[in-house]
Each structure stands twice: as structure tokens, then as C-alpha cells.
Amino acid sequence: xxxxxxxxxxxxxxxxxxxxxxxxxxxxxxxxxxxxxxxxxxxxxxxxxxxxxxxxxxxxxxxxxxxxxxxxxxxxxxxxxxxxxxxxxxxxxxxxxxxxxxxxxxxxxxxx
Amino acid sequence: xxxxxxxxxxxxxxxxxxxxxxxxxxxxxxxxxxxxxxxxxxxxxxxxxxxxxxxxxxxxxxxxxxxxxxxxxxxxxxxxxxxxxxxxxxxxxxxxxxxxxxxxxxxxxxxxxxxxxxxxxxxxxxxxxxxxxxxxxxxxxxxxxxxxxxxxxxxxxxxxxxxxxxxxxxxxxxxxxxxxxxxxxxxxxxxxxxxxxxxxxxxxxxxxxxxxxxxxxxxxxxxxxxxxxxxxxxxxxxxxxxxxxxxxxxxxxxxxxxxxxxxxxxxxxxxxxxxxxxxxxxxxxxxxxxxxxxxxxxxxxxxxxxxxxxxxxxxxxxxxxxxxxxxxxxxxxxxxxxxxxxxxxxxxxxxxxxxxxxxxxxxxxxxxxxxxxxxxxxxxxxxxxxxxxxxxxxxxxxxxxxxxxxxxxxxxxxxxxxxxxxxxxxxxxxxxxxxxxxxxxxxxxxxxxxxxxxxxxxxxxxxxx
Numbered sequence: 001x002x003x004x005x006x007x008x009x010x011x012x013x014x015x016x017x018x019x020x021x022x023x024x025x026x027x028x029x030x031x032x033x034x035x036x037x038x039x040x041x042x043x044x045x046x047x048x049x050x051x052x053x054x055x056x057x058x059x060x061x062x063x064x065x066x067x068x069x070x071x072x073x074x075x076x077x078x079x080x081x082x083x084x085x086x087x088x089x090x091x092x093x094x095x096x097x098x099x100x101x102x103x104x105x106x107x108x109x110x111x112x
Numbered sequence: 113x114x115x116x117x118x119x120x121x122x123x124x125x126x127x128x129x130x131x132x133x134x135x136x137x138x139x140x141x142x143x144x145x146x147x148x149x150x151x152x153x154x155x156x157x158x159x160x161x162x163x164x165x166x167x168x169x170x171x172x173x174x175x176x177x178x179x180x181x182x183x184x185x186x187x188x189x190x191x192x193x194x195x196x197x198x199x200x201x202x203x204x205x206x207x208x209x210x211x212x213x214x215x216x217x218x219x220x221x222x223x224x225x226x227x228x229x230x231x232x233x234x235x236x237x238x239x240x241x242x243x244x245x246x247x248x249x250x251x252x253x254x255x256x257x258x259x260x261x262x263x264x265x266x267x268x269x270x271x272x273x274x275x276x277x278x279x280x281x282x283x284x285x286x287x288x289x290x291x292x293x294x295x296x297x298x299x300x301x302x303x304x305x306x307x308x309x310x311x312x313x314x315x316x317x318x319x320x321x322x323x324x325x326x327x328x329x330x331x332x333x334x335x336x337x338x339x340x341x342x343x344x345x346x347x348x349x350x351x352x353x354x355x356x357x358x359x360x361x362x363x364x365x366x367x368x369x370x371x372x373x374x375x376x377x378x379x380x381x382x383x384x385x386x387x388x389x390x391x392x393x394x395x396x397x398x399x400x401x402x403x404x405x406x407x408x409x410x411x412x413x414x415x416x417x418x419x420x421x422x423x424x425x426x427x428x429x430x431x432x433x434x435x436x437x438x439x440x441x442x443x444x445x446x447x448x449x450x451x452x453x454x455x456x457x458x459x460x461x462x463x464x465x466x467x468x469x470x471x472x473x474x475x476x477x478x479x480x481x482x483x484x485x486x487x488x489x490x491x492x493x494x495x496x497x498x499x500x501x502x503x504x505x506x507x508x509x510x511x512x513x514x515x516x517x518x519x520x521x522x523x524x525x526x527x528x529x530x531x532x533x534x535x536x537x538x539x540x541x542x543x544x545x546x547x548x549x550x551x552x553x554x555x556x557x558x559x560x561x562x563x564x565x566x567x568x569x570x571x572x573x574x575x576x577x
Contacts, residue, residue, distance in 0.1 A: 044352065045411050047421060047471060048458020051350045 188560025330477020399426020402450025
């Protein structure tokens with residue numbers, strides 16, 4: 001099993017979600033997050049005082065997939081989330097040892 | 113609807129005619145009766161507007177000012193900031209009934225009223241002809257109360273996010289007694305030193321409280337900001353407004369409420385109220401344009417916070433002038449105020465480095481002082497014949513009308529307001545500092561006043577479903 005964490009532009013959530021559903025991804029967890037990579041933040045001015053906002057709002061999608069689906073899922077995210085500009089986000093892949101369905105104690109890929 | 117009115121009118125007519133069906137057909141008696149009825153009708157009209165105005169001015173404090181200020185603080189202080197406004201609605205009201213009204217408007221000397229109206233003794237349904245001959249004295253009393261509530265509330269912007277609630281309460285009570293009541297008496301009370309229509313030594317034109325409300329509160333705010341010191345982390349740590357949305361709603365409520373504040377200060381529903389209403393609106397609009405334009409030029413973007421701050425600055429500046437100036441000077445006053453106050457908060461505050469957290473001084477102190485001075489320039493007797501010769505003919509009001517001396521009187525009024533605010537506030541701060549302590553501990557400040565002072569949170573997302 002593999003965990004994919006994708007940090008994407010907020011505006012790309014719908015497109016990515018649809019693309020993942022089309023290739024058969026059945027579950028995902030979506031978080032509103034803030035952070036930054038290479039993208040510089042922006043400045044906000046309140047009554048003449050400038051504040052630099054360097055933690056930018058992003059959307060993070062987490063999913064744990066059967067290994068067979070991983071490549072397709074990554075490609076789907078790349079296609080749907082890319083604008084070609086700085087700030088498009090990143091994808092992280094990592095191994096997952098176990099998955100357990102709380103309802104019936106089912107284990108492994110069957111629990112996904 | 114029309115039928116209903118007809119039936120009602122019939123019923124009223126039947127009632128009055130049965131009461132007055134006396135044999136007396138004496139013309140004089142009928143005339144006297146007619147005069148009395150006319151006076152009663154006027155009184156009802158004036159009273160309706162004045163009660164409405166009183167309610168509008170209360171709305172300026174809660175929710176107007178409460179929202180305006182609480183949107184500008186960080187979210188851990190949203191409730192505490194609202195509570196500062198709300199607490200005054202309760203506490204100052206009680207004070208006002210017990211003795212503050214008497215100290216402000218009761219007969220006394222040039223500086224402060226006396227104890228004649230303690231516990232509102234003698235303040236009932238009959239008008240007090242010195243103040244407002246057509247409305248019950250009790251209406252006048254409750255209307256003025258709303259001013260006494262909002263004025264200390266404005267100061268809270270300067271010590272936001274770091275003052276103990278207990279210390280704030282004691283400070284506000286003492287400030288109301290030591291600074292507000294004497295200032296209100298001097299400018300508006302019978303025999304007050306600065307009263308323009310009731311024989312003051314230096315007749316200062318202050319229609320709705322430029323000196324009494326805005327200069328006193330704004331200057332006191334500066335003293336508070338300097339005395340209390342900066343918030344932990346200021347100016348390095350980001351302290352962004354947590355919700356300009358709340359501030360926007362608050363500012364728009366302030367704008368509407370201000371019609372009660374300024375047009376209500378005509379103390380009647382006549383054309384003077386209209387004139388003040390119009391001047392108020394035009395100044396607010398022009399100041400919003402002025403501030404936003406200045407910001408647009410300097411930063412490349414006009415901000416929402418800039419627009420609403422400008423409107424408030426214009427409302428502040430027009431407050432002393434509202435019932436004395438024509439609409440075009442009102443636009444001028446607003447424009448100047450918008451740009452001037454923007455410069456005060458965006459530039460001057462940074463130069464001196466004081467932490468007037470929500471710009472109570474930059475908007476109210478600076479805008480109020482500017483407005484008070486401009487009133488002495490633009491006031492005209494055609495709008496409000498406040499000065500009269502012994503025959504009752506109107507005399508010129510402001511500088512442009514030929515009364516250069518008025519500018520001097522305005523400066524005297526402003527100087528007294530500044531002096532009283534500085535000295536009074538310093539003394540009170542020292543007193544409270546030595547007894548209760550003014551600031552919360554650094555730990556409590558970092559935690560936020562909502563939790564540390566009130567044991568609550570404004571936004572609690574983890575509520576169980």
C-alpha cells in the first residue's frame with residue numbers, strides 16, 4: 001500500500017478530485033492547509049502597515065492506494081493540477097505498513 | 113387604510129369635542145387651546161425624532177463600535193474587545209442616572225454641573241427650556257446618555273488587546289466623571305465656560321461633540337497608548353485584523369447611527385436636523401473617497417479597511433460642524449479629514465512608534481481637532497443663527513463670514529479639551545496602575561483576553577456535533 005499526499009492550488013481541488021474518481025480512486029481526505037515552498041508570499045497593507053504573508057493557503061489531499069493504482073493516480077493529479085506556474089504544489093509518496101477498517105477489523109488492501 | 117384613519121380621526125374628534133363642549137366660545141380661549149395643541153404636536157414630532165436618535169446613537173456603540181473594533185484585533189481578543197464597548201452601555205448608564213447627568217447638565221459653575229439633578233431629580237416629562245424647549249427633559253437626558261456611553265468606548269481602541277478588564281472598568285468610570293462630565297458641561301451645560309448659546313466665556317461651536325467626544329477620547333487614547341506601552345511583539349509580530357468583514361459591518365452601522373448623533377443634536381425635527389443630516393452624509397462620503405484615494409496613490413490599491421476608516425474619519429470631523437455648515441464645505445471638510453487621518457495613522461504613528469492599536473488617536477483625536485478648527489472657518493449664520501445681537505438679529509458665525517474671532521474661540525475649546533484629556537487621563541492611569549495594575553500579564557496577553565479575562569472563546573470550532 002502506498003500513501004500519496006498531494007499539496008495543490010485551492011482552485012484545482014475539484015479538477016483533481018474528479019480526475020481521481022475517474023481512474024477509480026475510492027477514498028481521500030482533503031485538508032485546508034497553509035505553507036510555502038519556493039513560492040514567495042504576498043504583502044497585505046492595513047492602514048499603512050505592511051504585512052508579508054508567506055504562509056499561503058493550499059489544499060492537501062491524502063489517500064492510501066493499492067500499489068497498482070499509484071502511477072495512474074499520480075499522473076491524474078499532475079494533469080489536473082498543473083498550471084505551469086510557481087505554486088502548483090507537490091506530490092509525496094510513501095509506504096504504508098497496514099490499513100485497518102474500524103468497523104470490522106478488516107486488514108490490508110481490502111480495508112482501503 | 114385611509115378608511116381606518118378616517119374612523120380614527122372621527123373618534124378622536126368626537127372625544128375632544130365632548131371634552132371641550134363647554135359653553136365658552138370665547139375666541140381667546142379657543143386660540144389658546146389651538147396654540148397649546150400646536151405646541152403639543154410639535155413636541156410629539158420632535159420627541160419622536162429625538163427618541164429615534166437616542167436609539168441610533170446607542171446602536172453606534174453596540175453593535176457599531178463593538179464590531180468595528182473587534183474586527184481589527186486578533187481573534188483571541190474578539191470578545192474582550194466587544195465587551196469593552198458593551199460594558200460601557202451598562203455601567204455608564206447607571207452612573208448617568210445616579211449622578212453623571214447632574215454633573216454634566218445640572219446647574220453649576222463654568223466647569224462642572226452641580227448635584228441638583230442627582231438621581232434624576234427634576235428630570236421628567238416637562239421640558240428643560242434651556243436645553244430643548246419642545247421635548248421632555250427625560251428625552252434630552254437619555255439622548256445625552258448615549259454620547260456619554262460611546263465616548264469612553266472610543267478610547268478602548270488605543271489599549272486594545274492588553275488591558276485588564278477590571279482596570280478598564282475602573283478607568284472608564286473615573287474617566288467619565290473626571291474628563292467627560294466636565295467637558296460636556298463646559299461646552300453644552302448651562303453657564304459652561306465654552307457654551308456658545310448659554311452665555312459661555314469662550315463660545316465654542318461644537319454641534320455634536322467634536323471637542324466633547326472626539327478630541328477628549330482621541331487625545332486620552334494617545335495618552336493610554338503611550339502609558340501602557342506596546343503590545344507584546346509589536347511592531348515586529350504580525351497583528352493583522354482578524355476580520356475586516358466585522359469591521360465593515362460595524363463601520364456601516366456607525367455611519368447610519370451618526371445621523372442620530374449629528375442630526376439628533378438639533379434637538380428637534382426641524383430644518384436644522386436636515387441640514388446636519390446632509391452635512392454628515394456628505395462629509396462621510398467625501399472622506400471615504402479621500403482616504404481611499406490617498407491609499408490608492410501610495411500603495412497601488414484602495415483597501416476596504418481604508419474606505420471605511422475614511423468614512424469614520426469624515427464623520428468625526430463633521431461632528432462639531434454638522435449643524436453650522438452648508439453641504440459643499442461639508443464635502444471639503446470630509447475630503448481633508450480623509451487624507452489627513454490617513455496620513456496620521458499610516459505615517460505619523462509609524463514615525464513616533466506608539467502602539468495606538470486601533471488608531472483611536474489618529475482618527476478621533478486628529479479628526480476631531482481638525483473638525484473643531486474647520487468649524488470656526490466654515491460656520492454660517494444662515495444654517496444656524498447661533499450668535500445674536502441684543503435685538504435678536506443673527507451675527508456672523510465663522511471666519512469666512514467675517515467672524516475671525518471665532519477661530520480663536522475654537523482653538524481655546526480644543527486646547528481645553530486636550531489639556532483636560534491629557535491631565536485627567538494621566539492621573540487616572542496612575543491611580544489605577546498603582547492599585548489594580550493596568551496590563552494583563554505577558555502570559556495572559558499571549559493567550560488572549562477572551563480566555564484570560566472572560567473564560568470564553570469567540571470562535572470555537574470543535575463544538576461537538
